[in-house]
Amino acid sequence: MSAATTATATTANSVAGAFRERVREHGDRLAVALVRDPDDPSTTESWTYRRLHDEASAVAAHLGSRSRPGDRVLLTYPSGPDFAAAFLGCLYAGVVAVPAPLPVRSAQQKRRVSAIATDAGAAVVLAHSSDRDVVAQWLSDEELAGIVPVFTDILPPAPAHTPAAPEPGPESVAFLQYTSGSTGDAKGVALTHDNILTNARILFEITALPPAEIRLVCWLPLYHDMGLIGQLLSPLLVGGTTYLLDPATFVRRPYSWLRTIDRYRATVSAAPDFAFGLCVERISDEDVARLDLSSWTMATNGADWLNLSTMQRFIDRFSPAGFRAELCPAYGLAEATLIVASRRAGTLRVLDADRGALDAGRFEPTGSAEAAKKIVSCGPPLEIDLELVDPDTLTPLPDHQVGEIWLRGRSVALGYWGRPDQTRQLFHATTAAGDGPYLRTGDLGFRHDGELYVTGRIKEIIVVRGLKIYPQDIESALRAELPDLAGVSAAFRLPGADDEPDRVVLTHEIRQVPTERLPELAQDVVHLVAREFGAQVAAVLFLRPGQVLRTTSGKVKRVEMREHFLAGTLRPIYQHTR
Amino acid sequence: MSTRNEARGRQQVDAEQLRGWLVARAARYVRMDAADVDCDLALSQYGMDSVSAVAIAVDLEDTFGVVLDVDTLWKYPTVNQVVEMLLSLRPGVRDQREELR
Missing domain, CATH: 2.30.38.10 (Luciferase; Domain 3)
Incomplete structure (x- = not known):
């Protein structure tokens, strides 16, 4: 491990500086690829370190003439090399990147992206030109006319002699990670260059591989810390290669994840627990028989509870396909960059x-x-x-x-x-x-x-497939989407038994809704929460006005409501239990 | 006349087979007994979520050779609505009848 570490002992104090060192060392090495169909490698788009550097330089040259160092710039991209170029381009230009999901699909997702843009005070949004309409629609729907869109894939190359932005100090902010806080209270974790370089080094040391053998497969969204820091940025800073899959590609066909590992002889891949379960349930015997997973040495399971029976079923199912990776349960959070503790071994403790x-x-x-x-x-705390x-x-x-x-x-x-x-x-x-x-x-x-x-x-969040859901967001979505539910609402988490995922209980005050409508209304609640948040509702309780407890300042008391629910002391007008 | 009746009869069979297939598939993903699935109730009530909705859509695509939006199961949330939608694409679905057997 130490030999591998010293091979890339970085002297840079900034993220951009570390990446530029790798470009100088091995510009021709593959840096990042987007795998569209692992059974048809001709559709894979691959960029070397040199190409990624050139594209990032083009972004930086554009930003350099329009932004000041420290300005915040929103990034809304699907997974792919263009996101990596935009992200590094921001760092080259000394502006603060703010990765966010594409403002598509659900109303909830659009509101979330708007909340992030507003909280960060972003004046520019970077995107791919194929998302031009999506971005324009979002800016106009959400009345964000002050934000200027820039499509980075069609920018001209950087002029030969672009002056470099001044080297930032290790304690200055490199980017903002918005995975915390409800939409109404979106919070960006401010990560410094030193945070990222430190965490990248820790992650690199866990892999115990020489950089040239670090080949990752990542289908996690790149606006999520486990995708961006764990599987894109860290390998780029030490000299590895990341193969990206769109998250939808994985969800549609979980086989695509394992097939990409096989096809590109990947050594490292991380996912939340549910992904291992999906592979067991949804990959056919014929497909298992076609897989060779023998290159995979480290399988990290993080961002959610590790389900022992899922992991055992995964091992049983894929051992015949050569799966013998060491399992690596991990604990971490965006507020500590990514990784806090991890333990890597052939067997779980x-x-x-x-x-x-x-x-x-x-x-x-x-x-x-x-x-x-x-x-x-989850192993010992790491540094x-x-x-x-x-x-x-x-x-x-x-x-x-x-x-x-x-x-x-x-x-x-x-x-x-x-x-x-x-x-x-x-x-x-x-x-x-x-x-x-x-x-x-x-x-x-x-x-x-x-x-x-x-x-x-302790915190009142609901974790579904490694993603955090805030009860406030569920409450406000119900108020926004269902006119009968304009009243006070408290959503809270019902921890799953043992390894089962969290479920949600909704307690909602009802005024002037005919009793015969309540069963249908409860079904609407279940449907909306499943569609917009992907969460399972355990129960919906409609209460009389005043029955949702709140503080004197009007904040709903979710913890107390859960205690009452569990004790059976709420007296609902109507209760729907699943 | 008889041709029309025959055609109607075949459509009837298609709808029933489709419904049976879809109920069995959905029941598997939400881990319940197929006999308990009400075809006029949104599948979300049985625990269908964003991931299983995609799984069902992909299975429909694979079996019937149709291309569906990822949001299909949210636009057509009940078994009967999905069946109706698929039958409106009937030529494609009919071609795949053997798959149902």
């Missing part, structure tokens, strides 16, 4: 924890299968101080005690863009003894034998 003890806030091993909850180790802290008393806890995960180190981001109060609260926390500053993650876990075991979370 699993504890049988006594459920009763765990509910009381501590780990105790049990020999009884009935009393046991199986918990998978980061990790404390488990009692979230009420703010006291650090000893091993085996369940507490909130607090972090301090070079991977921890600067804070939320333009939000000093929330940054202070979450990124500058101190313990009761005054020790700090720490990042409060809102996640719960304990430490055992030097490794992190994640057990749950």
Whole structure:
């Protein structure tokens, strides 16, 4: 591992500087490819490091004449090399890239992109010319006339002597990662050059491969930290190659993911747990028989709970196809760049924890299968101080005690863009003894034998297939889409039993809606939440005005509503349970 | 006259076979018993989500040789609505009748 590391010991202090070093070292190496159909490689679009550098330089030359260093620029692209060029072009020009989804499909997604653009104060949006109509429509629908679209694939090449932007300091902001906060309260994590270089190096060391053998396959969206940092940016900074698939290609045919690994002899690929399950369920025996997965050495499972039975079924199903990659459960979050802890090995480390003890806030091993909850180790923290802290008393806890995960180190981001109060609260926390500053993650876990075991979370978010859903967004979408649901609403998470995914419960105050309409209205709620958020609704409860609890300042009390729901003390006018 | 009746009869069979196929497929993705699927209720009520909606659309494409939008199962949310939509593309669907057997 150390030999591989020293082979690319980077001296650069900036992300652009590190990438330029790789271009100088091996301009002809393949940097990034878009795989449209892994069974037909002639449709794959491949760019070398040199080509990517040239395209990024063209973007930078354009931005250099129209933006000032530090300006925010929105990037809305489908997966592909053009996104990589636009992202690096922003870094070359010293402007702050703000990756976002394409404003298509659902109303929710369009609102989200608008909220990101507004919060970041972006004056320019970069996109591919084939999305010209989509972008124009969005800008006009959302009345964002101040934002200028630029289509980067049709820009002229950079003039031969473009003056380089001044080299940014390692602590300056490189880009904003908008995966946190509801749409009404979108929060951009401000990542510095040092954050990214540090996390990229950590990820590189886990792979334990020489750069020329780092071949990744990524179908995760590139506006998501696990896609962008984990599988595009990190390999580019150390000299690897990334094969991109559109997320829709994977969802349509999960076979495309594994076939791309096979076809391009990929060594590394990461995905949330559900993806491994989809492969088991939706790849036919004939297709399994055609696969050769023997090149795959590291399979990372992150962004969601790791389901032990899914992983076992995946191994059983694909071992005959040569699958023998080491499994790599990981814990991380955008607020700490990406990776916090990880453990790589042929077998997972699993504890049988006594459920009763765990509910009381501590780990105790049990020999009884009935009393046991199986918990998978996420491995040791990587170059980061990790404390488990009692979230009420703010006291650090000893091993085996369940507490909130607090972090301090070079991977921890600067804070939320333009939000000093929330940054202070979450990124500058101190313990009761005054020790700090720490990042409060809102996640719960304990430490055992030097490794992190994640057990749950305090924060009110719902995770579906590795993506965070905010209850506020569900509540406001219901109000916006269903006229009968104009009243106060509290959506909350119902944690799944064991490895099952989270589900959602909706409690909604109803006024002047005829009782006979309520069953249909409840079905509309289930349909809307599935369509717009992809989440499963466990129950819909229609309540009388005043029954959704709120604080004196009017904030709905989701935690209390969940407690009442679980205790059966709500008295709904109508309840729909699934 | 008899030709028309015959044609109508065949269409009837098509619709029933299609419905049966779709119910079985949807039931598999949402992990429930096919006998419990109400063909006039939106499949989202049984737990169909964005990922299984795409899976069903892809299976329809593969089986019937049609090209469908990824949003098909949201535009036609019940089994009967999907069947009706497919029958409106009838020549293509009819050609694939053997697939249903």
